[in-house]
Amino acid sequence: KNSKPPIPKQLPNSSVYFGIKRVDEFQWLQNSENHEVLKYIKAENEYTESLMKRTNSLQRRLSHELRRKLITQGIMAPIKTLVDGYEYYTISTKYGLKYCRNKKGFPPIEEVLLDSKWLAGTKKSIRSLLISPDHNILAYLIEQEGEEIGVLHFKILNENENLILHDEKLEGIFNFVWGSNSKIVYYTITDEQLRPYKVYAHQIGSSPQHDILIYEDYDKSSFVDITVTRDKSFIAINSNSFSTSEVRIFDAYHDFSKGIPELKLIEPRSSGLEYYVDHHNGFLYILTNSANTRNFKLVRASLDNCNKRNWETIFSFKNNELIEDIDIFRKFAVIFAKREGLPIIFCYNFDSHDVHQIELPTKFCVVSPDTNINYDTDIVRFTCDSPFAHQSIYEYNMETRKLHSIRSNPIHSKYINYITHFPNYCNILIESDFDHNLYTCHRIYVNSKDGSKIPITLLHKRSLVLDNKNPMLIRSYGAYGVSTVPDFQLEHFSLLERGWVIALAHVRGGSELGHTWYDQGRLMNKKNSITDLISVIEYLIEAGYSNQSLIASIGSSAGGLLLGAAFNMRPDLFRAIILRVPFLDPLSSMLNPDLPLTRIEYNEWGNPLEDKKTYEYLASYAPYDNISTLRSQQTRSILVTAAMKDQRVSYWHPLKWVARMRTRQSTDHNGNLLILKIDMEGGHFGDEIDQSDRIKNVAFELAFLISQVQKTE
Numbered sequence: 001k002n003s004k005p006p007i008p009k010q011l012p013n014s015s016v017y018f019g020i021k022r023v024d025e026f027q028w029l030q031n032s033e034n035h036e037v038l039k040y041i042k043a044e045n046e047y048t049e050s051l052m053k054r055t056n057s058l059q060r061r062l063s064h065e066l067r068r069k070l071i072t073q074g075i076m077a078p079i080k081t082l083v084d085g086y087e088y089y090t091i092s093t094k095y096g097l098k099y100c101r102n103k104k105g106f107p108p109i110e111e112v113l114l115d116s117k118w119l120a121g122t123k124k125s126i127r128s129l130l131i132s133p134d135h136n137i138l139a140y141l142i143e144q145e146g147e148e149i150g151v152l153h154f155k156i157l158n159e160n161e162n163l164i165l166h167d168e169k170l171e172g173i174f175n176f177v178w179g180s181n182s183k184i185v186y187y188t189i190t191d192e193q194l195r196p197y198k199v200y201a202h203q204i205g206s207s208p209q210h211d212i213l214i215y216e217d218y219d220k221s222s223f224v225d226i227t228v229t230r231d232k233s234f235i236a237i238n239s240n241s242f243s244t245s246e247v248r249i250f251d252a253y254h255d256f257s258k259g260i261p262e263l264k265l266i267e268p269r270s271s272g273l274e275y276y277v278d279h280h281n282g283f284l285y286i287l288t289n290s291a292n293t294r295n296f297k298l299v300r301a302s303l304d305n306c307n308k309r310n311w312e313t314i315f316s317f318k319n320n321e322l323i324e325d326i327d328i329f330r331k332f333a334v335i336f337a338k339r340e341g342l343p344i345i346f347c348y349n350f351d352s353h354d355v356h357q358i359e360l361p362t363k364f365c366v367v368s369p370d371t372n373i374n375y376d377t378d379i380v381r382f383t384c385d386s387p388f389a390h391q392s393i394y395e396y397n398m399e400t401r402k403l404h405s406i407r408s409n410p411i412h413s414k415y416i417n418y419i420t421h422f423p424n425y426c427n428i429l430i431e432s433d434f435d436h437n438l439y440t441c442h443r444i445y446v447n448s449k450d451g452s453k454i455p456i457t458l459l460h461k462r463s464l465v466l467d468n469k470n471p472m473l474i475r476s477y478g479a480y481g482v483s484t485v486p487d488f489q490l491e492h493f494s495l496l497e498r499g500w501v502i503a504l505a506h507v508r509g510g511s512e513l514g515h516t517w518y519d520q521g522r523l524m525n526k527k528n529s530i531t532d533l534i535s536v537i538e539y540l541i542e543a544g545y546s547n548q549s550l551i552a553s554i555g556s557s558a559g560g561l562l563l564g565a566a567f568n569m570r571p572d573l574f575r576a577i578i579l580r581v582p583f584l585d586p587l588s589s590m591l592n593p594d595l596p597l598t599r600i601e602y603n604e605w606g607n608p609l610e611d612k613k614t615y616e617y618l619a620s621y622a623p624y625d626n627i628s629t630l631r632s633q634q635t636r637s638i639l640v641t642a643a644m645k646d647q648r649v650s651y652w653h654p655l656k657w658v659a660r661m662r663t664r665q666s667t668d669h670n671g672n673l674l675i676l677k678i679d680m681e682g683g684h685f686g687d688e689i690d691q692s693d694r695i696k697n698v699a700f701e702l703a704f705l706i707s708q709v710q711k712t713e
Contacts, residue, residue, distance in 0.1 A: 003050065005674065006043035008659045009036075017591070018612040022619070024588070025663075026656040032644065041644075041655065041678050048675040055703040062699035062706075065494050079393065079406060083373050086135055095120055099129065113138050113157065123681065128175075131157075132182040133232065137204065139185060141173055146645025146682055149174050149190055154204065170208050175225060180232045180252035186214065188224055194596035194647055196224045199237055203256065212260060215248065220599045222269075228252060229279040230328040231375055236277055237263065242480070242603035244269040247277045249284075267308045278328050279303075280350065285333065286311060287326060294515040296323040298335065298348075315348060315355060322514045327369045327380060332398040334380045336369060341455055341483065341512035343367040345382070347398050358396055358403065362386050364441045364457065366487040381406075387459050387502075388436035390488035438462060439496060441486060446539040448508075449531045452520070455512060456536055457486045458545075459502040466544030471709045472501040472551050474537060478509030478529035479558035480604060481518035491698045498710065501545055507532035507562070523606050524614070527621055530565045537566075537573045549575050552705050556580040557649055558604075564623030564657070576637040576708040578701055581649045584657040585624035587615075589650075596647050624657050629664045637673040637708040639701065643682040651678060673708065 010025035029037050052059075078089040082104065091098040095117030102108035116126055119142070127150055129140035136158040143150035152170040174196045176187035183204055188196040199215040202208065215237050217224050222239045229236065234249040246269035250261035266277055266284065274296075275288035283300045290299070290308060299311040317323055317337065321344070325336040335346040343365060345358040360367065361384060370381035370393070378399040383391045393407040440462045445453040464470060473495055477484045484504050492502050506512040509521025509529040521529040541547055551574055555563025560582020567577055583589075590608050593599055606614035619625050638661075642654040658676045677700075706712075 005047055005662055006040060007662055008040045010663065015591075017608065017615055020612075020615065020619075022587070022625075024656075026659045027588075029655050029659060030588075030650070030652040032651065040659075041651075041680075044655075044658065044676040045678055048677050051673055051675055052700070052704070055707050058707060059696075059699045059703045062494055062702045063695055066490060066695050066698060081371065081373060084135060088131075093117065097126075111157075114140060114155070130176070130178055132178050133180050134182040136182065139176065139178065141176065146643065146647075148194060148647055152176055152185070152187065168205070170202060170211075177226050177228050177235065179235065179254065180228070181255075184254070184256065186226050186235055188226055192596075193220070193594070193599065195220065195222075195600065197222075199224060199226055201256065212256065214250075214260065215263065219269075220593075221602060222246075223600060229277075231279055231330075233279050238276070239269065240274070241600060243272055243274070245274045245276065247275065249277065249279075264303075264306075266306050273308075278326065280328050280330075280333075285314070285326070285328060287323060289515070293317075294519075295319070295321060296515075298323070298326070298333070314353075315346070320514065322511060325369055327372050328375075329372075329378070329380070329398070330376050331378065332380075334369070334398070336367060336382075338483075338512070341506060345396075347380075347396075347401075349398075356401065358401075360384065361392070361394070361403070361405070364443070364486045366485045385487045387441050387486050387488060387492065388439060446536055448528070448535045450528070452508065452528075452532070454508075454532050454536055455506040456540070457504040457506070459486075459492065459496065459504075461496070461499065464501065468541070468544050468547045470499060470501050470546050470550065471495075472503060472540065472546035473705065474503045474505055474533075474540075474551065474553040475559075476505040476507050476533055476536075476553075476555070476562060477557075477559040478505075478507040478521050478533070478562045480509075480522075481511040481515065483510045483512045491702055494702050495705070498706065503536070503540060503545070505533055505536040507536070509562070522604050524617055526605070526617075529562050530569065530621060533562060533566045534570050534573065537570075541573075548573055550709055552576040552578070552709050554578045554580065554701075555582060558583050560584060560649075560654075561586060561623060565621045565626070568623055568626045568628070571636060574636050576705055577639075578704065579638070579640045579654060579657075581641060581643055581646055582623075582654055582657070583649045584653045585622065587618050587622045587625055589653075590618065595650070624653075624660065627657070627660050627664050637671075637704070638675070639673070639704045640676045641679070642676065643679045645682060654678075671708075673704075675704075 011028045012023050012025045013027040015022050031037055078091050080087040080089040085104045086101045087104060088101045091100060097116045098112055099114045100110055100112050102110050114129065119125060123145040124142050127141045127143040129138060131138055138155040138157055139152060141150045141152050149172050152173045154168050170187060172189050174188045174190050176185055178185055185202045187200055187202065189198050190196050197217045198213060201212045201214050217239045221241045225238045227236045227238060232252055235252050237248045239246040247266045248263040250263050254261040267275065273290060275286050278285050283302055284306050286299050287296050288299055289296050295317050297316040298314045300314050301310045321337055321339045323335060323337045327334040331350060333348040335348060337344050342363060343360060345367060346355055347358060348355050365384050365386040368383050370383060372381055378397055379395050380398060381395050383393055385391050392405065395404045395406055438461055439459060441459050444456050444458065446456060448454050475484060484506055486504060507521065507529045508517055511518045537551065553563055553574060560579040561584060563577055564579060564582055564584050567574060586605055587608060589595055589598055590605050605618060608615035608618050640654045640658055642651045644651050654676060661674055
């Protein structure tokens, strides 16, 4: 049963753009309500299950290896954040997370604010939660798996509070913040294309029917977000596309009995201008790429004269440096940046204007600011994530310039979002059985086709011998300016322990080397990303790290487009690939402006509806449109995953690609697989709720790689 691959019927559908005819024989698979589509999906899942049964023993062994890294509650004490006399912290239990606090004093009495165990088995999760500024009300957003909007609930924490909420809740919420008077919540909702576009104000204790529209953005290429300045003086409404910004601010203490707040426009949107605003002591501090500063700079302007011509440069960056984030305190600003793709942190003193760099404990890592709720403090907390140690936590005294480790080498679940008061980590995983001293992380460079030097970060055993006999996993993304970073990935451990080399290819399209690096890998330069990846693999083979029969690669989402295109061009370079929720049919998506996010994506891929050259260029590398007709024996294996509730990359991208591969190329010969696994309930980011299911999915993919590449287990 299920020994033969399912072959779907072909119903050719023709379209013509700019006189160019395109035939799509599997367009009918885009209708998820068609019974025949669901029948075909079921057949693909059953076929995958039948072929992967042979790896069940290996999957169980890998699951056990991964679970060995789980720790139980109580081994590591929670780290607390002190805010206005309250200590906030998160506790991990076998049932989920508990969000707690205690009033500073003796003896401290623990107050459980929210326990996620009541969501067990519901396929729902707590996406974010915020305590009101007066610490009396908890607002928390519950999201159904696969959705990207949720239901906002409120819980009274102070028993003396007279306000009764009567099961008050707001539906269809994308994001929210508290007003500084603790009486108003501001939130965004999305349109049919999943674009946040409206900002509303909700008064606690009132009916949602009385909520007030504060702002609506009519530009379908922009998405709207709301933030609060660090000093809690202003609410900022941010309208952003991939290449424009427009920010409006208003009083965070606004009294709605006096009408709708006046919105102050900082600078009108214009093509190519991006900026992000915070406030400190009467000045707006703005991160911007104005005046052709592609890697951004820090400027400031007074509240009264805040348009672009009044921006005063405070701190600028070198060509090889890229600013990523800023955290503002009463006396200092902390700037998180990258130099040559590696993290650096600067500290700026508002009074003396002195700038100094914080020395980091390790070179190859990913640094992220923690929640840092306290504004009146000299302490900044950040996490340092490296390939062999996940989320070491540090506190830096900006006055004394002393760095203090408050926890080293813990590993936490990266799939859970925390917002504000609760520390951005919890005790879920630890690397107790992994000796990282046996492994090394280093960087090399390779020339691409046009002479550009492409960085590669390599992870492997120190004892590695360059004899072309090492199995290798290559990862890359190369889109949206998102960097492929040397962070901790649990799945890498099982491979590293089996002698694999992990190669992170920092191709153009990411922002590892600044925004110019991103520009060189998008729009009409997108093929640079693909040729960069091919050049990286060719070099790693020539240098003796591995050979074609031992090379595997994983590409996710837009990284799946990168890998799918490279695979079409050079299938001989791979033994096995995994395409996770891959964006494989960009032409169909970009030709349909009614799909979620399409209009926003024009800045990344171009608009093939309006420009013939864009259409031809996109069609020349789109993975679905470039599957060759080869009846020769296949010498590589492919695992493709999809999710029916994915709102970012529709399920039909991988489904159509696999269908066309089955009809155009010989598959499943001599143990070489082409298999598709579709999650009927999940979304773009997989199972974000059940840790056990996540472990099973990782073990499944690892078993595929190991069985196809090493063939030793």
